[in-house]
Amino acid sequence: MAVDGVVLDEVKRARLAGARFGRVVELAETTSTNKVAVEEAGRGAPEGLVVVADYQSAGRGRFDRRWEAPKGKSLLFSVLARPEPGELPPGGHHLAVGALSLALAEAVTEVAGVELALKWPNDLVERRPPERKVAGLLAEMGAGDAMVIGAGLNVAWAPEGATCLEELAARPLERGEILVEALLAFGRLYGQWDEVRDLYRERCSTLGREVTVTFSGGPPQVTGTAVDVDESGRLLLETAGPGGPATVVTIVAGDVAHASVGPRVF
Secondary structure, eight states, X not given: OOOOOOSOOHHHHXXXXXXXXXXXXXXXXXXXXXXXXXXXXXXXXXXXXXXXXXXXSSEEOGGGOEEOOOTTSEEEEEEEEOOOTTTSOTTTHHHHHHHHHHHHXXXXXXXXXXXXXXXXXXXXXXXXXXXXEEEEEEEEEOSTTXXXXXXXXXXXXXXXXXXXXHXXXXXXXXXXXXXXXXXXXXXXXXXXXXXXXXXXXXXXXXXXXXXXXXXXXXXXXXXXXEEEEOTTSOEEEEEEOTTSOEEEEEESSOEEEEOSSOOOOO
16 A cells, blocks of 8 residues: 555654554545455454545445545545454444444544534434534445444535534644544444443434435335434334334434434433
8 A cells, every 4th residue: 555644643643552443554545445444454454454545536435425525625534343253243333333433523522622413324413403414434344354434524625515524613623633533532432332322322313303214225215213223233213104003123224314303402
């Protein structure tokens, strides 16, 4: 991998010394940090690798949507985890994504003084209307036990309909500071799954609201009330059948749209 420092100086790197997720490789440009991390996992890279890029030419979101941002305007990174057998419950990648989402939200509050909400399954949004998107995450399984989680955080730019941290904070921000705080927080949370579930429930703006879930190439959309996340971090949706009792449906993956009502109070 061609290395070119773009985010971290030596002082920031020193703060990550010994951290579980602290071996940071910086790229000036790449196709996508997830792709690089998955490839490095296939070559045997150990847990803790973090790939950061100043620009992605083929960044991806969920359902293979493109993630585009001008050079130097976003924090784009991926982390490599290798869960031990039994360390994650079946399908527990949702919990790992939740842990990184919480860590990123914590870092944003620490550095920018901005509090964000979590939108299931993998977005960070404004806490108040219009709840514009600020960040998105994407988990991918690599070779063997490898799991890669990528994050794209709008720092100084945002696509139409979204917003960025500098707009919310009303001041310039350092991407490196946010990255360091997020990686340290992720290391503290990773493996503490009971704590992750509790914190996720507290910060998830999806819970307690009427939502519509749309699936990619799957069954028709489902509408109901998001009542909880289960032990693996999957969304539990209560739906009312025509003339029948309410049924709780487990949602593993899908696009969630909140009803146009006020935000959840938390």
